[in-house]
Amino acid sequence: MSQETLGPDPLSVFESWFSEARALDPRFADAMTLATATPDGRPAARTVLYKGSSDGALYFVSNYGSSKGHELELNPRAALVFFWANLNRQVRIEGTVERAPAEWSDRYFAARARTSQIGAWASAQSQVIASREALEARIAEAEARFRDQPVPRPPNWGGYRLLPERIEFWLGQDARLHDRFSYRSTATGWQVERLSPNLIAHSSVERRGRRLRSIAARNSTGGEQNTAW
Numbered sequence: 107m108s109q110e111t112l113g114p115d116p117l118s119v120f121e122s123w124f125s126e127a128r129a130l131d132p133r134f135a136d137a138m139t140l141a142t143a144t145p146d147g148r149p150a151a152r153t154v155l156y157k158g159s160s161d162g163a164l165y166f167v168s169n170y171g172s173s174k175g176h177e178l179e180l181n182p183r184a185a186l187v188f189f190w191a192n193l194n195r196q197v198r199i200e201g202t203v204e205r206a207p208a209e210w211s212d213r214y215f216a217a218r219a220r221t222s223q224i225g226a227w228a229s230a231q232s233q234v235i236a237s238r239e240a241l242e243a244r245i246a247e248a249e250a251r252f253r254d255q256p257v258p259r260p261p262n263w264g265g266y267r268l269l270p271e272r273i274e275f276w277l278g279q280d281a282r283l284h285d286r287f288s289y290r291s292t293a294t295g296w297q298v299e300r301l302s303p304n305l306i307a308h309s310s311v312e313r314r315g316r317r318l319r320s321i322a323a324r325n326s327t328g329g330e331q332n333t334a335w
């Protein structure tokens with residue numbers, strides 16, 4: 107793989123890798139690790155789902171009152187990692203996060219399944235809850251509250267957009283020399299550089315990649331996209 111093959115726009119490269127991963131196996135192709143940190147530098151990471159890109163930003167949704175919500179409020183710097191085992195590819199994205207416009211969140215929320223909409227009202231994400239029964243009681247309460255009417259978007263729930271400053275593509279190669287390309291946003295556009303790969307323990311990655319690619323090829327028609335979030 108070369109810089110010329112990848113092209114000058116990392117978001118287009120990302121979208122084409124994402125489409126390939128989803129076509130091969132839609133189950134969790136959209137799952138990404140989101141890392142945030144407190145202002146004093148304590149990191150936390152969790153999985154969230156990728157909800158598409160527009161105007162150069164990547165979108166995800168969450169509860170604004172969650173731990174990640176508080177962290178992003180105080181320190182908007184964040185990182186995303188996608189790993190598509192079936193393609194033996196990784197994408198790392200770093201940048202700053204801001205809340206998506208309210209209209210984007212309203213549109214997204216309105217299109218969700220009603221059960222997910224009710225769930226967004228029922229769960230005070232990241233707060234301690236006494237039991238599963240207590241959570242079920244909160245769901246029943248929200249169902250009763252919105253019976254026979256559309257469920258509005260809760261004020262503490264919505265989208266975030268990450269504006270990338272660095273995007274790195276990692277492509278595991280059978281020839282043992284993995285490709286890494288780093289795109290950095292500069293005043294004059296994206297600057298791309300080839301980075302040295304990890305040369306240790308890659309043979310197990312290659313074996314695993316080959317094995318998973320053949321499993322994925324066999325199962326490529328299975329699986330649904332994730333609609334819970």
Ligand SMILES: Cc1cc2nc3c(=O)[nH]c(=O)nc-3n(C[C@H](O)[C@H](O)[C@H](O)COP(=O)(O)O)c2cc1C
Pocket residue numbers: 134137150152153154155156166167168169172173174175231232335
């Ligand atoms: C496959 C998968 C997808 C998830 N998608 C989301 C998501 O899109 N948004 C979200 O807020 N949490 C999502 N979660 C739950 C988060 O990983 C996490 O538990 C939750 O957001 C609370 O994180 P926090 O306490 O760090 O804020 C997902 C979890 C998994 C395993």
